[in-house]
Amino acid sequence: MERKAARAMWACPRCARTFANRNQSHACSPLGDLDRHFAGSAPEVRAAFDAVLAAVRALGPVEVLAEKTRIALHARMSFAAFMPRRRWLNGHLVLARRVDSPRFPRVDEYSPRNVVHAFRLASPADVDEQFTAWLGEAYAVGRQEHLRSGTQTRYPDISPHTE
Numbered sequence: 568m569e570r571k572a573a574r575a576m577w578a579c580p581r582c583a584r585t586f587a588n589r590n591q592s593h594a595c596s597p598l599g600d601l602d603r604h605f606a607g608s609a610p611e612v613r614a615a616f617d618a619v620l621a622a623v624r625a626l627g628p629v630e631v632l633a634e635k636t637r638i639a640l641h642a643r644m645s646f647a648a649f650m651p652r653r654r655w656l657n658g659h660l661v662l663a664r665r666v667d668s669p670r671f672p673r674v675d676e677y678s679p680r681n682v683v684h685a686f687r688l689a690s691p692a693d694v695d696e697q698f699t700a701w702l703g704e705a706y707a708v709g710r711q712e713h714l715r716s717g718t719q720t721r722y723p724d725i726s727p728h729t730e
Contacts, residue, residue, distance in 0.1 A: 601633040608651045611690040615656050616649060618694035619702065623647075626706045646709030647702070656688040660705040663713040670698070680713055 673685040
């Protein structure tokens with residue numbers, strides 16, 4: 568089956584941020600400094616974020632949006648967000664399916680293909696093979712590949728993380 572071509576991105580004329588949908592609702596404020604988000608955080612927290620960013624950049628282009636209250640990772644749409652704390656990194660991934668894992672203490676289903684999975688990372692070691700696979704799924708959602716495929720995407724079974 569042939570894939571549908573992705574529509575052109577729309578850029579807000581005021582803030583220049585890009586979106587998959589024209590006139591999409593947003594805060595329309597200038598982006599901040601990424602380092603400001605990590606002021607007061609332990610070095611392991613920044614290292615965990617840097618490990619996430621390296622894993623995503625290995626998949627393809629990504630925008631890092633240092634917003635006022637969070638850091639978003641954006642392709643055609645935002646697919647991950649991070650809120651650094653002193654000793655850990657709170658965040659969430661948007662997946663096209665529900666994943667039940669102890670690594671996701673909260674899962675919110677906004678629609679059948681828009682499921683937000685909350686997590687906490689304390690060090691770069693938490694960005695392991697399992698988490699990197701979920702990042703890959705979230706990146707595909709951010710690129711809206713799950714909407715263009717025309718078929719149900721199959722994901723590998725990833726066993727829950729065990730301590």
